[in-house]
Amino acid sequence: MLRNTTQLILINILALAAYAPNAMANDPFAELEEAASSFENGSAQWQQQRAADSFREMERSENKQQPRRQAPPPVQQKATAPVSTPKIRQASTPAPPQKTVSSPGPILTGGQTIRTRDFIFELAGCNKVDSEVSCNLFITSNKNDKVLHLYNKTRLFDDVGNEYKPSLIKIANSTNRKRLKKQLVADVKTKATLVFRDVATDATKATKLDIKAHGSNEYFNVTYRNFALASD
Numbered sequence: 155m156l157r158n159t160t161q162l163i164l165i166n167i168l169a170l171a172a173y174a175p176n177a178m179a180n181d182p183f184a185e186l187e188e189a190a191s192s193f194e195n196g197s198a199q200w201q202q203q204r205a206a207d208s209f210r211e212m213e214r215s216e217n218k219q220q221p222r223r224q225a226p227p228p229v230q231q232k233a234t235a236p237v238s239t240p241k242i243r244q245a246s247t248p249a250p251p252q253k254t255v256s257s258p259g260p261i262l263t264g265g266q267t268i269r270t271r272d273f274i275f276e277l278a279g280c281n282k283v284d285s286e287v288s289c290n291l292f293i294t295s296n297k298n299d300k301v302l303h304l305y306n307k308t309r310l311f312d313d314v315g316n317e318y319k320p321s322l323i324k325i326a327n328s329t330n331r332k333r334l335k336k337q338l339v340a341d342v343k344t345k346a347t348l349v350f351r352d353v354a355t356d357a358t359k360a361t362k363l364d365i366k367a368h369g370s371n372e373y374f375n376v377t378y379r380n381f382a383l384a385s386d
Contacts, residue, residue, distance in 0.1 A: 266378050271370045272297040276343075280360055282383040287318075287350045289363060293325070295338040303368035306332045310350050311364075312357035312383070322349040358383055 266277045274296055280289040287310065293302065304325065310318045322329060324347040325336040338344050348365070360383055365376040 266381070268376050268378070269296075270376065271372065271374050272300065273302065273338075273367075273369060275365070275376045277363070277378050277381065280363075280381065280383050282353065282357075282385050285351065285353050285355060287353045287360075287383055289348045289350070289360075291346045291348075292343045293338065293346050294343050295340050298340050299337060300340075300369055301335060301337050304334050304336075304346065304348075305366040305368070307366040308348060309362075309364050310348075310353075310360055311362040312354060313359040313361055314354050314357050316354050316357065318350040318353060320348045321351045322347075324349075353383075 268275045272295060274294040276292040276294075278290040278292060280287050289310070295302070302325070304323050306320050306323065308320050308323075310320075312318075322331060323334040324345075325334055326344050326346075328334055328336050336344070348363075360381055361379065363378040363381075367374055367376060
């Protein structure tokens with residue numbers, strides 16, 4: 155197509171040259187070539203421009219036909235509440251019951267019983283009047299009739315550290331200051347009394363009563379601890 159257009163242009167130039175004798179006199183073919191070259195250059199530029207415009211037009215039409223893509227809205231992240239871990243209640247271990255250790259208290263009315271050498275000694279109690287203490291006992295021979303000896307080597311200790319020996323020993327209706335011998339009938343409770351004098355007025359308890367005795371052919375001790383010196 156370009157060649158046909160060029161031939162038409164050359165024919166037109168030749169026709170014009172026929173009417174212009176001055177131009178033909180100079181160099182008609184050189185002018186024709188120059189005109190054709192400039193025309194071809196201009197025609198090529200024009201065609202390039204036209205093609206560029208066509209491409210732009212096509213892009214515009216395509217852009218118009220294609221819907222605009224809207225950017226998706228930003229995804230909003232939901233705030234999650236902090237998950238609270240439930241507290242595990244530990245079962246409380248009950249404290250073990252505390253054992254109360256009490257010191258041996260005083261015995262007001264005796265109650266201490268000692269069995270030894272086929273004898274039973276029961277402490278009924280010790281009474282304090284002013285500075286004199288009387289300790290009463292019941293003695294029983296649980297096998298046959300036996301002879302019992304009580305000695306004044308017996309000792310009483312009070313709660314202020316004093317020591318006393320008996321000033322009088324009684325078994326039933328017999329009395330002696332140093333040594334008392336008495337026959338006991340089997341299974342019969344016989345009352346005995348030990349009297350201590352000049353006992354401290356501030357003494358309220360006996361920490362020890364150690365009785366020296368003899369029976370069944372041997373010496374032995376009968377010992378009581380921690381009992382009250384009851385006041386009448």
